[in-house]
Amino acid sequence: MLKVHGFSKVNKGAHGKTRDLRVLWALEEMQLPFEMVGLDHPAHELNTPAYRRLSPFEQLPAIEDDGVILSESAAILIYLARKSGQLMPADLAGEAQVTRWCFAALNSLELPLMSLNMIDWVEPESACANYRGFVRGWAEMRLPQLDRWLEGRDWVATENFTVADILMAHVLSGIQDDALLAPNERVRAYRDRCFARPAWKRAIDSYRARVQAT
Template sequence: MLKVYGFSKVNAVARGHTRDLRVLWALEEMQLPFELAGMDHPAHDLNTEAYRRLSPFEQIPSIDDDGLVVSESAAIVAYLAKKSGRLIPSDRAGEAQVMRWCFAAMNTVEPPLLGLMVLDWTADGSCGKHREFLVGWANRVLTNLERWFADRDFVATDGFTVADILMTHVLSSGIKDERLIAPYPGVASYRDRCLARPAWKRTIDAYCARVEAG
């Protein structure tokens, strides 16, 4: 059976925002059976030689599908979509658009949001110029994303796909200050529309019931 390595305990700030949620959401949408292997981050479960064989960078999530090991959340959800034939079109053109937007979520939208979030966690108040740059970068990305959503409900195709799981999670977990997204009502509406899906609600409820704050 498919085994998913996700958190059982993680620091309180990250709880509810971790990247295993991307995989768990995809599995809930796809209705695929799996076994969950809970990992205790404060107890250093990720820092063992055994786990490094699954995830070279000692990160969650990873999967073991009857001996086929995949790490990195975007790679995992793309693999699951292809395996199940769900949340990804069967035609080459549609699949290409989904993969395009999976990469965009990870490589274009997430970096400025993650950089800003990390700076706000760690800055001592002397990084005003750095923060101004990151805010400008984030605004440029969100401006272009707002334009993209002018006549679209979903990011890659007419229907919900794994690209929407990745993009929505990036937007919901990467933006801690709603003032950043407020000028972009199309992006905010897209995020909220995807987060209203029953499969996400079941996923986050189960996660919060299971995962402890360390």
Template sequence: MLKLYGFKKVNAMARGNTRDLRILWALEEMQMPFKLEGIDHPAHELNTEAYRKLNPFQQIPVIDDDGVVLSESGAILIYLAKKSGKLIPSDFASESQVVRWCFVATNSLEIPLMNILMIDWTKDDGCKKYREFLVGWANHHLSNLEHWLEGRQYVATDSFTIADILMSHVLAVIQDESLLQPYNNVRNYLNRCLVRPAWKHTIDSYYKNVEAG
């Protein structure tokens, strides 16, 4: 059976924002059976030789599918989608658009947004100018995404795909509401993704099973 290495305990600040949620959401959408191997982050269970063999960067998530071991949430989602035949089109051209937007989410959008989040977590006033630069960078990409989403329900195809899991989870890390306020299409898109029953079930189960440490 597919094993997913995800958190069973994580520091309180990160709880609810961890990348194993992307895989848990996809598995719920796909209705794929799996076994969760819970990792205690505060107890340093990521920092072992055994875990380093699964992921040399000692991060969550990782899957082990009968010996096929993968890390990186984007790579895992593509693998699961192609294996299940769900949340990704069967034709090569449309599949390539989904892969394209997976990379957009985890590269163009996630880098500035995660950096802003980390600065806000640390409350380091010395990073004010750097934060302003990151906000400008984020707004540039959010503005372009706003135009792209005009008249579109989802980001890569007409149907919900793994690209939407990645994109909406990246956008959901935004805690400074002023960043999203100007972008109606982006906000509506995010809400459209996060009202899906599979996401609601996933996040509810996560909070029941993942302790804050």
């Protein structure tokens, strides 16, 4: 059976935001059976030789599936979509569009958004105001570009919900400053549409019942 390595315990600030949720959401959408293997992040259960064989960078999630070992959330979602025949078109052109938007979510959007969050986590704003301003400007450029793309579209890559939407919605959920989203009504509506899906609600409810915050 498919094994999913995810969090069993995580720091309070990251609870409900961790990237294993991307895989758990996809599995709920696909209705695929799996075995959950929970790891205690604060207790350093990821920092062992055994886990490094699954995830070289000691990160979650990772999966084991009939001899296939895979880490990196986007790679896992693409693998599961191709294996199940769900959340990705069967034709090469459609698959390419989904893959394109998986990369876009993690490179064009997540990079500036996560960078902005990290600045606020580790440094007082006064100590890196110029750099923070640059990164915020980067995010303020990307979000309107996405907003324009979403005109007339329900989903980001194809006419149907795909794994690219899971990645993009989860990236957008990391925005901590509502003022960044305020001018981008289509992006906000898209994010809300993704998170209104029953499969997400099942995934996050199960996660909250299982994963401890410390």
